[in-house]
Every structure is written in structure tokens, then in C-alpha cells.
Amino acid sequence: MSSNTASSSAGAAGSADSSTARRNSKRPKYSRFTQQELPACKPILTPCWVISTFLIVSVIFIPLGVISLFASQDVIEIVDRYDNDCIPAPARANKVAYIQGPGDKTCNRTLRVMKRMKQPVYVYYQLENFYQNHRRYVKSRSDSQLRSPKYENKVDSCKPEDENGGQPIVPCGLIAWSLFNDTYVLSRNNRSIAVNKKGIAWKSDREHKFGEKVFPKNFQKGNLTGGASLDPNIPLSEQEDLIVWMRTAALPTFRKLYGKIETDLEAGETIHVTLQNYYNTYSFNGQKKLVLSTTSWLGGKNDFLGIAYLTVGGICFFLAISFTVMYLVKPRRLGDPSYLSWNRNPGGR
16 A cells, blocks of 8 residues: 555656656647648649639630720820920921020920710820839938928938038939929810819828928029929928829830820810920930820720730630640649659669
8 A cells, every 4th residue: 555655746746756857848838720631622633623713814814905905996095295296396496405505495285085075174294204103212201301391401312412501402312303393274165174283193192291380491493493383382292293293103115294285175176375485305315295185994094904915815715725635635634653653664763
């Protein structure tokens, strides 16, 4: 009896020691997750599954591509390139000298409406060969200065357009300095067409990135003027041309919204445009275009999306047909060991 009691005591002590050792061990607690014992999906790509998948993708993508292309074709655009034609013939030998020199740069253009354009008609300016995505150009701005007047002096990242006469420039940086400054006045039948320039910028930009208490200071006051000037009595949150321009483009060819025409343009009408050709794209062989465009439920004119859908859907359909023909002409049994390399090569190991 005493022997059994001693054995039980020893067993209990050993069990307590092992429990203590387990508690003090750094080994993670056992679970199916830590031991990677959870159920796993291991699909077997049978010919039927592969062919069905390609067919489903093609059935979805091809109609989407057709719908996208039709939506893009519904968009009506009028595109007018004016950078070369708005330079007088005698000055075209040295366009840079003309655009940088003094004098009136008024230019008259005529646009023909081929199809009825329902309101709103969006007015864009399009620039080509302008790299707004250049690293030094993109970094030349001060977001904190744009948001709050207490960061007015935070211009370290804005060089070379950081200060003027020892005073900070607001807004500072090359992006704001190069603000587009061509202007357009549209008319038809000797009556002016109103272009609404309100609501052309993103609401999030107006409310959160540009402060309503931040006003332009010392802007475009240096020896070299880059682009448009700003009204020092209007806060940056209301200067929507600047806000649109400050959202830099990723590609060298881009459009930016200039305004909206809130009336229909009828087919056969002639639109007269009086523009001020001030913006210097001639130094870098750039192009300037005026664009009038409608939109569809999918947005502006963009054939790329529809072509991409059709391309992917067409490739998947071709692969589905090809695999189907191969499966019918020369089928192979699933898991056939005769196709293993050591079974097909007598000398293999």
C-alpha cells in the first residue's frame, strides 16, 4: 500500500513538472493553423475545367468589350490643334521668341459641330510631350502650405520657385509656377457661350488639399513668369484652375478640364473661339489642342477599355477552341503514367 502511494506521488510530481515545463516552454500552443493542418483546396485542372474556364471568361469579356466600344462611340468630340496655326506666318521660324515676346496673342478659331452635343459639353485643353510626371517637377510643391496658412514658410521642397525677395511664394513650386494660361471665349451666332468654371476640380481636393484661408502671395512676381497668375483676394480652395493643374498627369499626353458648357450644341452650328495663345509649349516641341467633348455612362471617349476586353476575351475563346480540338483529336487519360519521363525513355532513371 505504501509502495503504491509512493508511486502515485512520484507520478503526480512528474506530471506537475511536465506541466510546468510545458508552461515555461517557448513552443507555440498546438493548433491546426500553426501546424498547417487546415483543409486545403487542391484543384485538379482537368481538360473540361480548363476549357470551361476559358469559355466563361470569353463569354463575359467579349460582350463587355462590345458594350464599352459602343459607349465610347457615342461620345462626340471636337478636337482642334491650334499651337502652330496661332503663330503668325512670319514668326514661325522662331516660335519661342514670339511666344516669349510682348504683344497681343489673340487667335480666332472656328469649330464645326457635326453631331448634336447634349449638355453638359466639357471643354478641355490637351497638352502633348509635357512630362508632368518628372520626379523633380512632381516634388516641387508644398502640400502643407497649400492646406494651411500657418505653414506659409514651409517652402524647402519648392526650389527654385520657393521665395521672391526673401518672402515665401504661395503657392510655391514648379507645378503651380507652370500653370496653364491660355484662355478661350466661345460664341455662336454672335452670342457668347457661357463656360462654367465652377465644380471642375475634385471635391476632395477643394475641401481637404487646398485651404480656404490660404491666399496667393508673391506669385509670378519673379524675373521669369511661368504661366497664369492668380487673384490674391481669392483663396486657393476656390481657384479651381490651379487645383485641376496641380493634380499632375501620369503620361506626357493629357487633358485637363477647362470648364463646362451647360447648353446643347446643335448639328451644323459653327462655334467661334477667341483664344489667347500665351502658354509656351514651343520650347519643348509640345502641342496644344482645344477639345469639346460629351460623355457617356462609361465616361469620356476611351476605346482602349473595349479593345482590352475584346482582346482578352478573344484569346480565351481561341484557347478554349484549341484545347477542345486537341482533347477530341488526341485525348489522353487523366493520370496516365505512360507519359512520365522515366516510362517514355528506356534509359532514363
